[in-house]
Amino acid sequence: MPAPAATLYVVATPIGNLADLSPRAQEVLRSVAAICAEDTRHTGQLLSHFGIGKPLVALHDHNEEAMAERVVARLLGGESLALVSDAGTPLVSDPGFRLVRAARAAGVRVSPVPGACAAIAGLSVAGLPSDRFVFEGFLPAKAAARRERLQRLAGETGTLVFYESSHRIAESLADMAVAFGSERPAAVARELTKMFETVLDGSLEQLLAAVQADDNQRKGEFVVMVQGAGDDGEAKIAEGRRLYAKLHEHLPPSTAAKLAAELSGAPRKALYGG
Known part of the structure; x- marks a missing residue:
């Protein structure tokens, strides 16, 4: 002892x-x-x-x-x-x-x-719901693995918290906009507690545009926070889209959408326009 x-x-x-x-x-x-x-x-x-x-x-x-x-x-x-x-x-x-x-x-x-702790510091100033949050750390560096991870998280109702590096921040925001929807509220905290600290908020589409338009917003260390799926219907659609993306790799679009809708409870038309 x-x-x-x-x-x-x-x-x-x-x-x-x-x-x-x-x-x-x-x-x-x-x-x-x-x-x-x-x-x-x-x-x-x-x-x-x-x-x-x-x-x-x-x-x-x-x-x-x-x-x-x-x-x-x-x-x-x-x-x-x-x-x-x-x-x-x-x-x-x-x-x-x-x-x-x-x-x-x-x-x-x-x-x-x-x-x-950068994750908690970022969450404290993001202006997003913080009663429930999911810390995901760094996303995979490879695009395919990153997109798959994000698709799995699309139906999560708690606020999502990620760390990201300067050379992948724009790509990750773009992938989040696809996986979660471009209008999903989010915040990007950069260089927290340092001289050039910035905290941006808005939709994922707006944040991506802001980061792409300003070289300075692609420098430093980042905490990215994304509001969770807002309600049961939104969560079902997010899960349905995730399932559709996987099923579509092996099945015709209409069949993939039908199965994804049955499994997720999401409306079929929200997954596939046909």
Whole structure:
């Protein structure tokens, strides 16, 4: 069993503005024996800004499985450690869950030190329903896989939250407009908490046009939020269109629409004009 003081602290770090590193987070980072970091160079710069000098252990997607055992061994030996990612809350579209799972399985105390999270920050200023939301992280890079994922989400009634990169933001918005309908309300938050922060809202069609018209709106890091399917009828149509798209690959349009309508409960004419 670990010594009573042995704790793995999961520490949120700023997503842009360094002033968002809380006093408690600074205190914890100063108190631990070492800090597990996604990118030791990036975290080293953050720690240097706050005058925190602690050993860093590289823990990222490519080595987490192997490193988790070593880190847990240190925790079981009585050392308290911290886990951070490059920005925001660890495990939220970032490495860390394998380590946390291993630590908990070994009986180690795991304690959160809350702070910034781009998904929550974006949702808080989007002006979209936030009582229910679905976090999808990054969409697939390949167009076909991305479009298939979006089609599966078209009937989701909760607000959808995505992360996206600068070189795919326009393509993703275009695919969302096709999958969800060009009039679906949405918001794009860019460079949150940083100097060039912008939050745009409107229909997916309007947002796509705004991003395509301004090079600056295709730079930085993005959170894209899309309002969910509004009611049962809209959700049925979205599901019907998803089914129709798949069935149409193997069946004539009229047959595909008939089956999709029967399975989804959507009106056949909303899926196929014939």
